[in-house]
Amino acid sequence: MKGVIIMSTNKNDYEHMLFYFAYKTFITTADEIIEKYGMSRQHHRFLFFINKLPGITIKSLLEILEISKQGSHATLQKLKEQGLIIEKVLETDRRVKKLYSTDKGDQLIAELNKAQDELLQNIYQQVGSDWYDVMEALAKGRPGFDFIKHLKDEKES
Known part of the structure; x- marks a missing residue:
């Protein structure tokens, strides 16, 4: 970790960073697929909730996603x-x-969900269901994870 300055840490910093890297792995799995369709994570989020809550109003969708009407139009x-x-x-x-x-939307959500489900199932098969083990298994492939691994040891001591 040459050149990295370590500031004083909060006892939960490791968990916060671990969650960030694990979430990044989880969401990137779907991002890589939806990008092939010329869309982004925001399209995925919209489509996911529309698929899971058929007949949702635009107003309710925006409330769930915590975004403005202007931010939703495109x-x-x-x-x-x-x-x-x-x-x-x-x-x-x-x-x-x-x-x-639509049927096409349902198929895309099924493809995205399948990729994320398979990722999680593979992790569970490898490490079980302990939160730390699952988060670390998801996080370990991220380039930045190497910079925070030492925080776990500091937390435990």
Whole structure:
């Protein structure tokens, strides 16, 4: 770790960094697939929730994802253009739009979920279900993980 300055650490720093690297591995698994379709993680998040919550309103989706209406327009438009979602206007209130994934959207979510499920199943088979073991197995492939491994030893001492 030549050239790295280590600041004083909080007792939970290792867990925070470990979670970051593990999450990065988990999400990158899906990112690599969705990028082949010319889309990003935001498209994945939108499509995932639309698929799992059929008929969700745009307002509810934005609330779940904690983003503004302005931040959603381009993403929803691309998902519609790609034929991954459809939008239906509520007959009783034409201002309300409900979102549904199409068969094509369902297939893409199934592909993304399968990749992430397989990643987790492989990790569970390798190390079991202990949180630290799972997080470390996911994190160890990240380049930055080598910089934080020593924090585990400091935490345990």
